[in-house]
Amino acid sequence: MTGDSTAARATETPAPVATGASDPEGDLGWHLGVMLRAYQSTVGVVVGEFPHATRGYQILGTVVRGQEPTQLALAARLGIDRTVMTYLIDDLVAAGLVERRQNPADRRARMIVATEQGSRAFEQLELRVRATEDRLLGALDAADRETFRALMARVACAVKDVDAQTDPCAVVTDVLGVEAR
Amino acid sequence: MTGDSTAARATETPAPVATGASDPEGDLGWHLGVMLRAYQSTVGVVVGEFPHATRGYQILGTVVRGQEPTQLALAARLGIDRTVMTYLIDDLVAAGLVERRQNPADRRARMIVATEQGSRAFEQLELRVRATEDRLLGALDAADRETFRALMARVACAVKDVDAQTDPCAVVTDVLGVEAR
DNA sequence: TATTGTTATACTCTATAACTATA
DNA sequence: TATAGTTATAGAGTATAACAATA
Numbered sequence: 483m484t485g486d487s488t489a490a491r492a493t494e495t496p497a498p499v500a501t502g503a504s505d506p507e508g509d510l511g512w513h514l515g516v517m518l519r520a521y522q523s524t525v526g527v528v529v530g531e532f533p534h535a536t537r538g539y540q541i542l543g544t545v546v547r548g549q550e551p552t553q554l555a556l557a558a559r560l561g562i563d564r565t566v567m568t569y570l571i572d573d574l575v576a577a578g579l580v581e582r583r584q585n586p587a588d589r590r591a592r593m594i595v596a597t598e599q600g601s602r603a604f605e606q607l608e609l610r611v612r613a614t615e616d617r618l619l620g621a622l623d624a625a626d627r628e629t630f631r632a633l634m635a636r637v638a639c640a641v642k643d644v645d646a647q648t649d650p651c652a653v654v655t656d657v658l659g660v661e662a663r
Numbered sequence: 664m665t666g667d668s669t670a671a672r673a674t675e676t677p678a679p680v681a682t683g684a685s686d687p688e689g690d691l692g693w694h695l696g697v698m699l700r701a702y703q704s705t706v707g708v709v710v711g712e713f714p715h716a717t718r719g720y721q722i723l724g725t726v727v728r729g730q731e732p733t734q735l736a737l738a739a740r741l742g743i744d745r746t747v748m749t750y751l752i753d754d755l756v757a758a759g760l761v762e763r764r765q766n767p768a769d770r771r772a773r774m775i776v777a778t779e780q781g782s783r784a785f786e787q788l789e790l791r792v793r794a795t796e797d798r799l800l801g802a803l804d805a806a807d808r809e810t811f812r813a814l815m816a817r818v819a820c821a822v823k824d825v826d827a828q829t830d831p832c833a834v835v836t837d838v839l840g841v842e843a844r
Numbered sequence: 845t846a847t848t849g850t851t852a853t854a855c856t857c858t859a860t861a862a863c864t865a866t867a
Numbered sequence: 868t869a870t871a872g873t874t875a876t877a878g879a880g881t882a883t884a885a886c887a888a889t890a
Contacts, residue, residue, distance in 0.1 A: 509724065510796045510812065511702055511717055512741070513819035518695050519742045520822040525692060536692055543690065554848060560693070561700045563882065568850060590848040590889045615691045621821030626814060631689065633803060633811040638694040640802030641701040735871060744858065749873060771866045771871045 517618070525614050529607055533573035537562065539607065541570060542596060545580055546604045551593045552585070579603060698799070706795050710788055714754035718743065720788065722751060723777065726761055727785045732774045733766070760784060 525536055532538035540560055550556045557567040571594060574580045579600035582592045596604065619627045706717055713719035721741055731737045738748040752775060755761045760781035763773045777785065800808045 509721070510799075510815070511706060511792075512721055513815045514695070514699050514702055515721075515742055516819040516823055517815075518699055521692055521695055540690070540693055540696075552848080561696055564849075565851085565883085566881070588848085588890075592849070611692075612689060615689075618691075618822065619818055621817045622814060626817075629810065630814040630818065631691065633807060633814070634691070634694045634698075636802045636807075637800055637811065638697040641697055641799065733871075745872075746860085746874080747858065769867075769871080773872070 520618055521615075524618055525611055528610050528614050532603075532607075533577050533579075534570055537570060538574055538579075539604075539611065541574060541594075542579055542600055542604050543608070545594050546596045546601055551595070552591045553594060554591070556594065574600075701799055702796075705799055706792055709791050709795050713784075713788075714758050714760075715751050718751060719755060719760075720785070720792065722748075722755060722775075723760055723781055723785050724789070726775050727777045727782055732776070733772045734775060735772070737775065755781075 522536060525539075529535050529539040532542070534541075537560070541556060544550050544556055544559060550559045553567050553571060554564055556562075556571075557564045562570070571580065571582065575582060578597055580594050580596050583595055585591045585593045616627065619630060622630055703717060706720075710716050710720040713723070715722075718741065722737060725731055725737060725740060731740045734748050734752060735745055737743075737752075738745045743751070752761065752763065756763060759778055761775050761777050764776055766772045766774045797808065800811060803811055
């Protein structure tokens with residue numbers, strides 16, 4: 483539907499093209515929004531069977547990888563309020579995907595670990611999610627896609643560092659090594 | 664439900680690094696979330712004087728550039744519900760940044776145009792926003808940053824096309840339904 | 845006293861539906 | 868009948884504060 487809206491633009495302003503920096507290419511915020519909405523409406527559907535869709539998937543993924551085992555660390559990493567994290571974990575536990583365990587080193591903190599079912603479910607879903615992500619990046623060929631993912635990772639990890647919430651994109655090394663081990 | 668979940672994945676597993684695809688580098692959703700939160704907490708502060716921060720800024724930018732003059736088109740482009748757009752425009756009008764005008768061709772539709780004040784405010788803010796965005800991409804040198812922005816634009820525009828909400832990233836040339844590219 | 849997690853409350857944002865005025 | 872916009876209401880999501888348990 484190409485609406486030939488005649489006489490759209492009002493009388494005075496003659497040149498809609500704005501100053502140099504004003505090209506849409508530079509609208510990073512808009513690009514981010516578009517991508518996130520697309521992500522939610524595609525990946526979100528794929529992981530829709532999970533308690534909280536993309537967030538449940540991300541939590542489970544972090545847990546399966548053994549990163550950030552405590553609720554607070556999970557919340558910080560995923561940008562979720564700790565009071566919200568309680569509910570999310572509740573639902574993941576109810577679904578049998580993760581478990582709360584006591585940390586002998588710090589009895590205040592709960593360690594979140596994936597159940598067998600949770601690990602399997604995540605493994606299966608992850609492939610589909612990756613495929614969906616790739617389709618999301620369909621405008622790029624394989625090489626550009628990898629470049630994009632790498633640049634994205636660098637940016638996100640640096641940002642994470644700036645925020646100083648938790649460790650940056652440190653590769654997973656050891657789970658319980660926070661205190662013991 | 665719970666209870667007899669047998670030894671979920673406890674201390675036995677020494678290698679938390681998961682299967683091939685499971686490296687954090689590939690977690691596009693997490694990267695997107697990190698970036699968006701960083702965007703909101705940096706650019707959002709810069710444009711904090713605007714009625715609705717980043718969204719007000721994005722709306723005003725779209726209007727200043729002469730894209731999507733009607734509220735519905737604005738809403739579709741920015742992924743905002745049309746009932747929400749009413750309030751947002753209300754506040755932008757109250758702030759003297761934009762105006763609602765009658766479209767003589769279709770008296771149902773309102774055309775949103777930027778006021779002088781709005782255009783000036785946006786021009787000034789855009790420079791600061793761009794600078795903030797660049798700081799957000801600080802992990803990348805100038806060349807990588809441009810590459811990233813370009814790839815991002817390609818992805819977002821293709822996604823937009825898939826969603827078929829409105830026209831894709833047509834370069835702004837003319838408001839009157841001239842399609843670029 | 846500070847921290848982790850939980851709960852309850854309140855607030856913000858968004859979606860749903862109904863209504864108007866135009867087409 | 869369908870579309871653009873507005874308004875009102877309800878819902879989901881989120882943050883704030885108070886609390887208990889532990890450090």
